[in-house]
Amino acid sequence: MEFFDILLSENFWAATLRIATPLIFGTLGALICERAGVLNLGIEGIFTVGAMAGWMAVWMGSGLWGGVLVAMLVGALFGALHAFLTVPLGLSQHVSGLGVTMLATSGAYFFYRTALPDVSSPPRITPFQPLDIPVLSELPFVGPALFQQTAMTYLAIALVIVVGWVLARTPLGLAIRAVGDNPDAVDSQGLSVYALRSGAVIVGSAIMAMGGAFLTLSAFNAFFFGMAGGRGWVCIALTVFASWQPRKALLGALLFGAFDAYQVRLQTEVGAFLPAQFFLMLPYILSIVALVVAARGADYPRALLQPWFKGQR
């Protein structure tokens, strides 16, 4: 059988990175929010609206990077809504996040349908093209597998390094981590808990939206309904799996990507014996298993889900 040969094909590894890219953005965004103490279940909707807004901007002529920027701004806007409801108002992070997901998803669909009422098949744009890294992309096997991705994939990996550095090595990162662990201590240092938490949610949401934009501007070239397909929820599971560390988030996203790429290829090998849906289920089941394994003894940010009000201890 070809179970092992799959792992030796260049395009399996290329697909792994491609599938992992939106998850890297999403998990980074989610972990920034959670490190500051705010669970952001708006992620699924922010993926959808980011995918739609980025695509729509490009379709209207903004250019690809303009599209990414528009997606980030729209993501930040929904992030700001979630931040307003959960930080100064201290409302249920679960309900607010689900509300933001519903609002962003239905808003994206409504806007798309209103702007393009008469299209039967989704219009297409010219997406990001693979960008060969000089020298490295010409290496045998490794080159086609890892160094012929689109710009957004390289950007995602760069962002892992940047976010990791900011969180671990800068005063801002220290403040963000502290506000998710012990907001009272941050307040007594004279820093604004509200500003830090809201800022983290807004920036995290903008990064999530880049994951959505990747779907329409790089992975595909059009916007489809139901496009996010649970990727946002997978990212929330990956955040726990990664114990809120960017490097491990990258690892988790790559593992998930590899698994997904593998099941698609396995399906073509043994698809005759098992229905397609069985294979499509596997990534979701894997996410649950990973969550169960990681959640035991997980080191949750201590103030996660806990609202904080100034002057109330």
Place this chain on the structure above:
Amino acid sequence: MIRLEPRSQSSRWLSLMAPVLAALFAMLLAAIPLLAAGQNPFIAYGLIVKGAFGNLFALTETLTRATPLILTGLAAAVAFRAKLWNIGLEGQLYLGAVGAVVVGTGAIDAPPAVLIPLVLIAGAAAGALAMIGPAWLKTRFQTDEVVTTLLLNFIILLLVQMLLEGMLKDPMALGWPQSEPIVDEALLPAVISPRYRLHMGLYLAMAASVLVFFIMRYTTFGFALRAVGENPAAARHAGISITGATLGAAALSGALAGLAGVSEVAGLKGYLTADMSPGFGYAGIVVAMLAGLSPLGVVLAAVFVAAVFVGADFMSRALSVSNYLADLMVALALLCVLIGGFLRRFKVSWISASNTAKGANT
């Protein structure tokens, strides 16, 4: 500056009016997308009301749509009361429908008085099982049930598609992935008249609402469930088994969502397809929140949400506006009722800066 004072107790009037005001405010906000789509909001609102309540047919359609929403709303209310975040109602609904199809498509030959209860039990049991899993993972391994139930929605939907192309496929359906029809003896009868789609599921849902009200208020199980939701430490101290109450809440919640699936498949559609539910599970969360998690309030909230969907459908056909407006309105209602809950707990007052300074000195 703005000052927030916690209210010592929120007045009963305010508790009842807050969701109504929130719903109305959400409708007002929906004027923004309507204006963006180039429509006159007043005409659109008029059409929505007409489409939802304008005549007997419209009213029965609204109540037909409300039926599964009452059940998923109750399911969410029960779980949320126990602080169990069951977001997997959509999956539980589908699994309940599968249970109904397994029992109700000819496997058992019995009169309606036997078969209908069997179909209901099968669906409720299937839905309960789908929620007991994540609840057990939560109590045993501290696995966050939000993510597991959300992911289960996708898994169960794929499972249903798989069954509809395999074991449950109707060979007579000319290749369409749908189940065999529910036999006549297992169908929930129509109410009013067979000319309308409204079926016994509505009475079932209303009875469930009363039953849940009594369970929550007058039984030890209901008390344990609320105690675990409000203060787990105190509940444990009082000798309540947190695991037991959580699993019980999960079973009841999943069973109610499963019944929504039974009601749709045996009351309305007659056979199962993978696109049977247009998000009844997710809308159930909104219904429960609008009702303030009150089992009796769920009925009214479900009728409201159903009216938005049915009315907006009518409006969107008349004005050719996208009917995603309904989903937008429902999402806005959820966020508005959330903010309404905040205003109910806190008194917002505006005090001038000099007053604050004085206050700080004393």
